[in-house]
Every structure is written in C-alpha cells, then in structure tokens.
Amino acid sequence: MPRSRIAPTPRRDAIPLVRAFSRDLARAGGLLSPHFLSSGMPLGEARCLYELGHADGLEISTLARYLELDLGYVSRAVSRLAARRLVTKRVAPGDARARSVVVTDQGRRLIAALDRQMDRRLGAWLAAKPRPEIDRLADGLAAAFGSRDARIAIRSPRPGAIGHIIARHGEFYVAERGYPALFEHVVVQAFSDFVTGFSPPRDRIFVAERGGAFAGSVAVKGRASATAQLRFLLVEPDARGRGLGRRLVQRVIDHARRSGERRIVLDTASDLDAARALYASLGFCRTASVSGEPYLPRGVASEHWELAL
Template sequence: MAMTVQDIRSFSRFYTNVIGALDYGRHLYVPYTLTESRVLYELAHAPRTDAADLRAQLHLDAGYLSRILNRFEEDGLVERGPSETDPRRRSVTLTGRGREAAALLDERARETVGAMLATVPAEDRPRLAEAMRTVREILGGGRAPRPEDVVLRDPVPGDLGWIVQRNAALYAAEYGWNADYEGLVARIVADYGEDHDPRLERTWIAELDGRPVGCVMCVRDDAPGAARLRLLLVEPDARGLGIGDRLVGAVVGFAREAGYREVVLWTNDVLAAARRVYQRHGFVLVAEKPHRSFGRDLVGQDWRLDLLATPE
C-alpha cells in the first residue's frame, strides 16, 4: 500500500508538470482561467444543464461558480433561466458567442495535445492511450457508464468517416439494409463535409470514455425556414443513457437559436426507438408512404416540429 501511495503521488506530480508544460507560453486558456475554461467545456457538452449539477460535476463552491456565471452572462456567453425539470433550480445554456468561445478553447487544447503526441513514437501512442483508459477504469471503481459520462462535441478529423461506417454496419446488422444505405449516408456526409454553413448547420458526436458512441446532424432543408435532422445514431452498448434524447435536444436547441421556424426529418417505421425520442421532443408525424429501399420493403415517415408553436 505504501509503495502504491508513493507511486500515485509521484505520477500526480509528473502529470501536473506535463499539464503545466502544455500551457507554458501558449496562453491556452486566455482570457479565461483554467476553472472558467472547465465550466465552458462542461456547458458546451450539454445542451442544457442546471447550475446545481454543474457545481457538483466540477466540485466548485457555489459562490465561486455564481461569480463565474455572472461574468459569463455579462460577456454574453451564457443565458440563465428556470430549470425545465425543477423550478427551484436555474438552467444555464451557452449562447452562440459562448459556443464560439468554447470551440476556440477546445481547438487550442487539441492542437496543444496533438503537438505533444507528435513527440511520441507512433507505435507507443496506442499503449499510452490504453494506459490512460486503465487509470480511468480502475480509479472509477469499474462502475457502469452514467449519463453524465457522455459528452457531446463537434466532429474532429475521422469522425465523418466514422458516421458513414457505423451507420452502414449497424443498419445492416439490425435491419438487414444493404449497401444502398451506405451510399446514401456517404453522400449526406460528403455534402456536409465539403460545404456547410456553421451558423446554420452542425454535427454532434456523442463521446463516452474517449470513443464515439452516437451522432446526429442538423442541416438546412430545401423548404425555406426549415432545418433537417439527419443520421441520428446511438451505439447498442451505449443505449439507455439518454444519448438519443440529448442529441435530438441539441438539434432542436441549435435550430431554435439559429432562427429556423421548424425542424423536419424523414425516418422509417421500423425505427421504433428513434420515433419515441422524436415524439418526446414534440415532433408530429405528418405523412407516411410505403417504399422499397436498401433491399427492404419499408414505410417512410415524415415528421415535423413547429418551433414557433412549441415552448423553448
């Protein structure tokens, strides 16, 4: 035990120095402190959160967090209002400006860590990542994943390809769809990757323990004033954590803030779990039609959410 304690303390000092070296001369968090950056990060990875939950997640003093949120509100980074689930609580949501600030900090962090990893031989990088996962698993008590362990983030290089690959593999395994569906997904993703307006279109990746476990897209529809929800997916081993709800909620919140009047989507009747998520968020079935696609006889469905008629 004594040697283990000493090893952990030694590692802690070493890793603290590594983190300090990452930021040395780089001004990684400017104009925010490290704690303020952590708050922005948590808010960026949850469409809506309560101040009380945020305080518990980050182990912050209530007064300290309140001062941070006051500053963010003055700078136009966050909006606060009554919680949707508990009127005694206050919800905190990033504004468009807040998401831009969080994205800048995230980009700086990725570039800095990438520069550090560039000094590590390629053959040692998987071993390094596995060692870090081992530390998290052991010190985490081997517990099952919790909803709060999942973060929603913007895609990084490789994620768009993952969306195509996992959609094709999962729908083939679960519904017997053929390569026609993979082709459809590939075209949707390619169009987004080559030309999208970040003010009006966005993709989210759900991440758990460092790996992607879900995704969704919000893109402009051909109909004026309409956003289209596309390619909602949650990995089988990550279901039951509310990821689908969070992804759809992220699309709805983004579409509302971007000024869309409605969100539309097309799905098929066999996707029962996804339909229940859409219904919980207020989507209404407006049309359905039998069709032969992806090697199967299906019933296609059009769903619509009127953002002007539904409360925020």
C-alpha cells in the same frame, strides 16, 4: 468517511503526475494570489461564495464541514461576504433558530464574472497544450470524476469521424437490420451531399465519445425557410438506453433554436421504433409516410416528421 472496500492502488506515477498538474493548474488559474482573480478576496473566501452560489441556502456549519475548513474561518469569511452584500442570512427551512446563508444578486453577478475570467485563463492555458492530449485528459477526468452522464462527451468530429459514422450506418442498417445494400449507397450519397454543402454555424455534426471511442452521432443542416434538418442519428448499441439519444436530439433542438430556426424536419423509417418514440416524446409529429422506397426493406415506410420551434 467509513471505507466499505479497499481502495484500488493507483499507478505508481499517478500521484506525482496529479500533484504536478495541480501545481501548474494553481499557477495558471491564479489561485495563489491573495486577491483571487481581482475579486478582492483570497481563494478560500471565493470558494465559500462559489459553494453558496451553487446551493439553495447553506448553514455555515454545513459549509465548513463540506469544505473541510475551520468553522471560525468560514464564519469570518461569510461575515466579510455579507459586509460586501454578496450574501445574506435567512431563517433555515424547518428550523426557526438556524440561519442559512444565501447569495444575493450582486453575489451571483460576481460569481458569473469570476467564472468567465477563470474559463478564459484556463482556456488560454489549455489551448497552448497539444489538442489530442487535452481531449484525452478531458475524457479521463470525465470518466474518473464526472457524473455517469458526463462520461459521454458530445463534441465536433475529429478527423476520421465522418468516415466512421458512414461505416457504422452501413453496418447497423444493412448488416444488423437487414436493409437492402442500396441503403448504404444512399447514406454515402447523403453524407457526401451534406459535407459538400456544409455551411457552419447553421450546419453541425455532433459526435458522442466515451473514453475517446465513438458512441453516437447526429447532424443538423440548415434548409430554406428557417428550417433545420436533423440527420444521421445513431447511438452505439452498448451506449443505448441511458439517455444519449435524447441528449443528441436535444442538442440539435437547442442548436436550431440558437440559430433562429422555426422548425426541425427529419426523415425516419416506420420500423425504427426507438427513434420514433424518442422523436414523439420530444414533440415531433409525423407529417407524411411513403411506402415502397427501394432502399428500405419491404413493408417499411419512409416517414417525415416535424417539430415546430
């Protein structure tokens, strides 16, 4: 691959650390066995199956190039996968002479079973390590190897996060938006009620983190009549405009659906244009508006929005 710029020199100990990590990972993941996770195939063949399962048809030469493997090796691996009815060949789109390889339903079932086994093995391996270090490792891996979106992780709150969410709400609304100081008291009270009656799995708090630092939050509370209430949506100013607010609200919608809720309700304010546009774009509708609340600035109304699931 041509190099367009000089690669940065890694920290002195980065390479031996990564090598030690990958040796440990290979052992813990069972990668060294000639029968990868009891699949009856070596890792190279299983990797061919995996890549084919994550593409919509690949030619053998493309697969070999991508995996940087010998064409003959990949060709024989694909023949063995085909003999087990895990893959099949079809005419490549746009070239009647070329054949692309696609995974069969049986192949997809095997990939899913291998994924589950691997998740279990690595989950057990990581669970034996100290949690904060693993969280930092995950953040580092997301920052170095993940997509732009994946650099912000959404997870349950760590100790201290709840106090931080309350503080950021106070700072944002009172200091930045000029809301009356009473608003901060209302947030403290609301969060206190929320945490006191906290009842998982229906109730959840989601915290977004970038490189271990707070980037945003949202919470969801189960109410009567299969109703979920969305609360405490906030994205840090430097993380805005990149889809995080949408990811957080979508997380709440997905969670509410899985919990069997029939609708989601929320309260917002008439001056929060970005939030209102976000809610509207996801199908929420404003159902009520109340003026004159003492915790809101003059001329700003409290609004109730709902989404039927």
